[in-house]
Amino acid sequence: TAITFIEDNGTTTELDVPDGWSLMQAATANGIDGILGECGGSCACATCHCYVDELLMRMLPPPQPGELDMLANVAAERRPNSRLACQLKAGPALAGGTVTLPPNQE
Ligand code: FES
Known part of the structure; x- marks a missing residue:
């Protein structure tokens, strides 16, 4: 599944994420x-x-209660489209999607 990641400095990377992988796994595995x-x-x-x-x-399916709880603790600004990448599982429906990363994570 093709997903584009845009880092806060503008670096843009398109990954082919295997189905069932989380977007967090894909991002960390690819540096x-x-x-x-x-x-x-x-x-x-x-x-x-x-x-x-x-x-x-x-x-995407809406966030489950555990994800919503943790979204209350994000370091950067929380927005209506904030999600936790470890809870987002790749699959064909997400092909062509883009995630933008915040300036800081802690
Ligand atoms: Fe820790 Fe997503 S990797 S909450």
Whole structure:
């Protein structure tokens, strides 16, 4: 699934994310600096905060209560399109989506 990651400094990387991988896994495995993923994806650190584009807003399932709880703890500004990348699983419906990364994660 083609997903584009835009870091706060403008660096743009398009990745082909295997289905079932989280966007946090894909970003950290490919050296994208704007996502830390300190808890390894268990929705306990909020260092995988990202802003999703309109396509992803439409296609992603809404955040579960655990993700909403952690979104209250993000370091950067929380916006209506804030999500935790470890909770976003790649699949065909997300193809062509873009996530923008905040200036800081902690
Ligand atoms: Fe820790 Fe997403 S990697 S909350």
